[in-house]
Amino acid sequence: MAIVGRPVARHLDDGATLEVTRTATDGARNANSLLHGAAWRAAKALGYWRLVTYTQDGESGASLRGAGWHTPSRPRAGHGNDHVTRLLWEAL
Incomplete structure (x- = not known):
């Protein structure tokens, strides 16, 4: 499953951008890649x-x-919880 919604960061909430906030799988091979690909196709549609x-x-x-x-x-x-550096990934 993938949860997609409006971006948490206000400067990204421009009406043209969505954010994948969570994904979860049963451990099946390549399931996370499939979820992210499907989320991008749905967002574009x-x-x-x-x-x-x-x-x-x-x-x-x-x-x-x-x-x-x-x-x-x-x-x-x-700037998130635990002060862990995060990397931004984009599908354009």
Whole structure:
């Protein structure tokens, strides 16, 4: 399952962007990549231009790369819980 909604960050809440806030799988191979890909296709079908999500520093982001997402080359300063640096991933 994937939960997608309006972006948490106010500067991203522009009416053209959605955010994947949670995903969960039963551990099936490539399930997370499939969820992110499906979320992006659904967002585009609804007229959205951008879908974002975050990974914590130290997470590989393999499922996002597998779904065709990319991340800017610069790391994002963390402002979330636990003061963990997070990386912004975008599907455009």
